[in-house]
Amino acid sequence: xxxxxxxxxxxxxxxxxxxxxxxxxxxxxxxxxxxxxxxxxxxxxxxxxxxxxxxxxxxxxxxxxxxxxxxxxxxxxxxxxxxxxxxxxxxxxxxxxxxxxxxxxxxxxxxxxxxxxxxxxxxxxxxxxxxxxxxxxxxxxxxxxxxxxxxxxxxxxxxxxxxxxxxxxxxxxxxxxxxxxxxxxxxxxxxxxxxxxxxxxxxxxxxxxxxxxxxxxxxxxxxxxxxxxxxxxxxxxxxxxxxxxxxxxxxxxxxxxxxxxxxxxxxxxxxxxxxxxxxxxxxxxxxxxxxxxxxxxxxxxxxxxxxxxxxxxxxxxxxxxxxxxxxxxxxxxxxxxxxxxxxxxxxxxxxxxxxxxxxxxxxxxxxxxxxxxxxxxxxxxxxxxxxxxxxxxxxxxxxxxxxxxxxxxxxxxxxxxxxxxxxxxxxxxxxxxxxxxxxxxxxxxxxxxxxxxxxxxxxxxxxx
Amino acid sequence: xxxxxxxxxxxxxxxxxxxxxxxxxxxxxxxxxxxxxxxxxxxxxxxxxxxxxxxxxxxxxxxxxxxxxxxxxxxxxxxxxxxxxxxxxxxxxxxxxx
Numbered sequence: 001x002x003x004x005x006x007x008x009x010x011x012x013x014x015x016x017x018x019x020x021x022x023x024x025x026x027x028x029x030x031x032x033x034x035x036x037x038x039x040x041x042x043x044x045x046x047x048x049x050x051x052x053x054x055x056x057x058x059x060x061x062x063x064x065x066x067x068x069x070x071x072x073x074x075x076x077x078x079x080x081x082x083x084x085x086x087x088x089x090x091x092x093x094x095x096x097x098x099x100x101x102x103x104x105x106x107x108x109x110x111x112x113x114x115x116x117x118x119x120x121x122x123x124x125x126x127x128x129x130x131x132x133x134x135x136x137x138x139x140x141x142x143x144x145x146x147x148x149x150x151x152x153x154x155x156x157x158x159x160x161x162x163x164x165x166x167x168x169x170x171x172x173x174x175x176x177x178x179x180x181x182x183x184x185x186x187x188x189x190x191x192x193x194x195x196x197x198x199x200x201x202x203x204x205x206x207x208x209x210x211x212x213x214x215x216x217x218x219x220x221x222x223x224x225x226x227x228x229x230x231x232x233x234x235x236x237x238x239x240x241x242x243x244x245x246x247x248x249x250x251x252x253x254x255x256x257x258x259x260x261x262x263x264x265x266x267x268x269x270x271x272x273x274x275x276x277x278x279x280x281x282x283x284x285x286x287x288x289x290x291x292x293x294x295x296x297x298x299x300x301x302x303x304x305x306x307x308x309x310x311x312x313x314x315x316x317x318x319x320x321x322x323x324x325x326x327x328x329x330x331x332x333x334x335x336x337x338x339x340x341x342x343x344x345x346x347x348x349x350x351x352x353x354x355x356x357x358x359x360x361x362x363x364x365x366x367x368x369x370x371x372x373x374x375x376x377x378x379x380x381x382x383x384x385x386x387x388x389x390x391x392x393x394x395x396x397x398x399x400x401x402x403x404x405x406x407x408x409x410x411x412x413x414x415x416x417x418x419x420x421x422x423x424x425x426x427x428x429x430x431x432x433x434x435x436x437x438x439x440x441x442x443x444x445x446x447x448x449x450x451x452x453x454x455x456x457x458x459x460x461x462x463x464x
Numbered sequence: 465x466x467x468x469x470x471x472x473x474x475x476x477x478x479x480x481x482x483x484x485x486x487x488x489x490x491x492x493x494x495x496x497x498x499x500x501x502x503x504x505x506x507x508x509x510x511x512x513x514x515x516x517x518x519x520x521x522x523x524x525x526x527x528x529x530x531x532x533x534x535x536x537x538x539x540x541x542x543x544x545x546x547x548x549x550x551x552x553x554x555x556x557x558x559x560x561x562x
Contacts, residue, residue: 031554038548060520070538093503103535107524110525214499229472232512233472254492348492361556
């Protein structure tokens, strides 16, 4: 085969890979076809990798093969983490993706010296800046999710000014490089400043905002890959990066809407500080509480129950007990469904994965819009480890910091039951008027133990 | 402005539109697997990294390329693996209600 024909064959293989990538995402529209999507993506990726390895540009295999082996050795354990650890794994993979893109962009800069065009320099600088800030931003996010770093927002006076100045410095160095691309000593400085900016960007963001941040970093990681495609004139990277970038962007928009926040507010707002004072002003009001026996009796006589799980359920590792509760009630003929808020969990869709892992059928997992239509004809809404996403103040109280945030209308069910350790306000420090309603029963205790107690009473095999 | 840039821009804009239309239809049930799958697809950066590492120019570019290959290939392997693990768990109710 002539070199030109071989090169064309490689490009055609890339085209097939890209088509398979798009099909893979299309198949993800339903859980029934979703696994074809993984297979399609795997075939596409494998074809592209093999075609590249067979291409004429690779002349030294030793290091390439060693690197592929190292990647597999790191990648397999990262593919086998427990489902509760998926958010930090995802943040880490954004970091790896951004690292790869930034390194390839940097290598391209050094390879082109001393003949770097200004336009090419601008592309490389933008790509490397976005890749670098995504790398450190994602690592900070992963650290917060893994709870190596504190979850609360870390802030100091003038933080936004400092962050924006650092970004401005990175851009200024990039401009200087575009004017004089041969100024090689500036390049590592630009990378360092961009790395610093990424860290400054994510450090002040609190744990409750992680679903948005992780989606936004997803978008940046995709963007850096697409920009790398521009640098290298590689259409397969442009397309894969554009798909990843638009996916991250759509998820960020969904997360922002679900919290009634803007991007700027998430990135520069440092949520969860002002509200502490508002909550402290609340008087202690009486609540009704119940024991597992009483809760079980009410649940047993219900005909329709909606369970609203929050991240607290996952923290208490209660999802398997919740499945037993689901089984025990279903056996008694109770119609049990789950209402999932878009920001339940630490990343988009996380709660669905945790419940699916506990063997709860996905046709019982309803999204917010669907389930909100069902609360008025629901006998019992059982809230487990969720707080702010059930707070009616978001609908009713204009002065509430979460006013306007779409919530699950638990208060519209005939009875609301809330499993909670104490009356302490949740993540965002906002008091929840739901707890003081006449129709609400507070079930004080550890989520796992309490659910086990209810299951026991219902004649299941749950031992507290 | 180089001609390559314009053609890449076309591809980028069209791919972004396709991305929006396809991803908008992904069930919210599967948003976590969506993110891990797009991550694995994005790891196609590995093909560029392989060329940097394999074209054997300078020690610096080989080192940068090797690290990039390892980082992106770990995303590819881990991303597909965890996506499939998650999707395998999504099951329908065994007995349909009448």
